[in-house]
Amino acid sequence: MRKVVSRDGTAVAYAKAGDGPPLVLLPGAFRDHTVFTYMLPYLTGLTTYCYDRRGRGRSGDAPDYAVEREIEDLVAVIEECGGEAAVFGGSTGAVLALEAAMAGAPISRLTLLEPPYRLPGEQLPDADLATRLTGLVARGRRGDAAALFLAQAAGLDQPGIEAWRNGPMWEQSEAFAHTLAYDAAICGDFRLPAERLARLSVPTLVVSSDSTSAWLAASAAATAAAIPDGHHAVLPGVWHRVPAETIGPAIAAFVLAG
Template sequence: MRKVVSRDGTTIAYERLGDGPPLVLLNGAFRDHTIFDFLVPELTPHCTTYVYDRRGRGESGDSPDYAVTKEIEDLEAVIDAAGGEAVVFAGSCGANLALEAAMAGVPITKLALHEPFYRAEGYPKPPDDFMDTLRALLAHGKRDEAAEHFLANLMGLSPEVIADWRKGPLWATNEANAHTLLYDTAICGDFSVPANRLASVRTPTLVLNSDSTSDWLRAAARATAAALPNGWGMQLPGSWHRIETDILGRVLVGFTTT
C-alpha cells in the first residue's frame, strides 16, 4: 500500500486503482479498506479509486489522543494525494465523518453517503451511558463484549443476529478493530441529525439507502438529505445496511463522472 502522512504525523495507508476522476471511498465501523474489495472493480474502469485504512486499522498508524479533527485531516491527506480534490463515497459512521469533513471545508467536489448513523426525530438514541460502557469494556480488554455492545445498542441488532455474526469469518476483525469504536462513537456526536450545521454544506450530496434496511437507517438517510441544501435521496435494492454491489457501482460511476 502507498502511504501519506496526516497533519499530526500519523501514517495513513491507501491504495490507488483505476483511471478517471478521483473517487475516495471511506468505510464505517469495524472495517478497513478491504470492505470495498468487491466494489472497487465496478469503479476502476471509469474512476481512479482511493481506498484507505482509517487510523488505528490495517496498515495505518494511530495516535494516543484521538480527535475527530484528526480523522478529517486523514481524509484531507488522502484527497491531497488524489490531486487536491475528489468525490467521496462514505457509509455508516464514515458518512458522518465525511459530512464533518465537508463542514470543515475539506475539498470534496461531490459527496455520496450510505445510511449515516444519525437518529432522526422519533427514533431512540443509544443509551446515555453508551460511550462510558464501551470505554470501560475496552479498558478491561473485553473487545468481544465491546463489539457486541456496539452492535446491540447503537446498530440495534438482536441477540440472535449478533450470535450469527459471532460465527462468521469477520468476527475476528470486529474484535481486532474494537478500539476504534470509540472513534466512531465520537464522530456520531449526540446522534441527532445536525440540521442547522448541515445547512451550511453546499456540496452536491447523494444520500443512499437500501430498500430492506432498518427503519431508523432509512429515516436517517431521508432526514440527512432533507437537511442538505444540495442533497437528495435515492433508495436502491439491497439488504440490511447494504446495497447490491453492481447497482451501487453503476450509481457511483454515474455520480462521479457527470
C-alpha cells in the same frame, strides 16, 4: 499500499486504482479498506483511493483521539488526489465524510450509504457510549465492546448480534474493537444535525437499501432532505448494505455527473 503522513504525524495507508476523476472511499465501523474490494470493478471511469482509517490495517494511530484528526487524515489523502476529490462513506464513514465536508474539507461531491443518525422520537445511544467502549477494550473484553456497539449504534437486537458473532465478520470486529470509540465520537449524540447540514453546499447522494431497518431508511431520506443539493436513492439490497454491482455504478454516475 502507499502511505501519506497526516498532520499529527500518523501514517495513513491507502491503495490507489483505476483512471479518471478521484474518489476517496471511507469505511465504517469494523472495516478497513478491503471492504471495497468487490466494489472497485464497478467504479469505472474513476481513480479510487481506499484507505485504512487510523488504528486499522496498515495505518498508524495516536495516543489521543479526536474527530479532527480523522478529518485531517481524509484531507491528507485528498491532497494525494490533487487537492480535491469526491468522497464515498458508508455507515459511520458517511458521518465522518459529512463532518469533513461541513468542516470545509476540499470535497467536490459526496456519496453516502445510510448514515446512522437518529431522528426525533427515536431512542438514542447512551451518552457515555464511547467511554464504555474504551473501558471494555482496556479490560480485554473486545467481543463485549463489539456487541455493545452493535446494540447501541447499529440498533441490532440480541438475535442480530448473535448472527453477527457467528458470521465471517466477527474476528475483524474484535480486532478493530479499539476503534469503535472513534466511530461513536464521530457520531456525537447520533442526532441528525439538520441545521448544520442545511449550510452544506456539496452535491450529495444518500443511498439506502430497500431492505434495511426502517430507522436507517428514514435517516437516509432525512439526511438528503436536509442538504440543499441532497438526493436520496433507494436501491435493492439487504440490511445496511447494497451489493457492489448495484451501488458501484450509482456512485460512479453521480460523481461523473459533476
